[in-house]
Structure formats: C-alpha cells, structure tokens
Amino acid sequence: xxxxxxxxxxxxxxxxxxxxxxxxxxxxxxxxxxxxxxxxxxxxxxxxxxxxxxxxxxxxxxxxxxxxxxxxxxxxxxxxxxxxxxxxxxxxxxxxxx
Numbered sequence: 569x570x571x572x573x574x575x576x577x578x579x580x581x582x583x584x585x586x587x588x589x590x591x592x593x594x595x596x597x598x599x600x601x602x603x604x605x606x607x608x609x610x611x612x613x614x615x616x617x618x619x620x621x622x623x624x625x626x627x628x629x630x631x632x633x634x635x636x637x638x639x640x641x642x643x644x645x646x647x648x649x650x651x652x653x654x655x656x657x658x659x660x661x662x663x664x665x666x
Contacts, residue, residue: 594636594637595635595664596632596634598659599659601657602628604628611633612624620637622638633652
C-alpha cells in the first residue's frame with residue numbers, strides 16, 4: 569500500500585505544470601484564427617477578467633498569445649483552452665516558460 573501511495577505522490581508531482589512552481593510565470597499559446605485587432609481585443613478582454621493574468625500580448629503575425637501571470641498564480645491547460653474557446657478561437661499549442 570505504501571508503494572502505491574509513493575507512486576501516486578511522484579505522479580502528482582510530475583503531472584503538475586512547471587509554471588505552478590514559480591511565483592510568476594509566462595505562458596504562450598498558439599491560437600488558430602487570429603487575423604485582426606478585433607481578435608486581439610477579444611482575447612485581451614477574455615483573459616483580462618482572470619485574476620491570475622497580469623497582462624496578455626497578442627502577436628497577430630505569428631498567431632501566438634503571451635500570457636504574463638500575477639505573482640503566485642497559475643493557469644492550467646484546461647482553463648487556457650476554455651478561455652481561448654470562449655473568445656471564439658482554437659488552441660494549437662500551449663507552452664509554459666520558466
């Protein structure tokens with residue numbers, strides 16, 4: 569039983585996003601459908617409502633958003649994906665920067 573608990577503890581640590589260990593972090597996400605300033609404003613508005621988000625930068629040329637988190641906060645893939653979908657776009661990738 570104790571081996572099972574140890575394995576579970578290790579898996580829990582390994583499955584935690586790297587960003588959660590940092591007091592402040594940056595996340596980049598590829599977003600399908602970004603073509604204009606209206607797109608950028610929609611994403612800025614959606615992410616701006618999140619307590620964890622300090623700022624968001626939208627790169628229309630590369631179709632990437634960069635999310636800067638407030639100290640002590642994190643966002644997981646599910647939340648990021650849902651926020652992007654709520655704004656009307658699709659996620660192509662999510663990367664956590666250290």
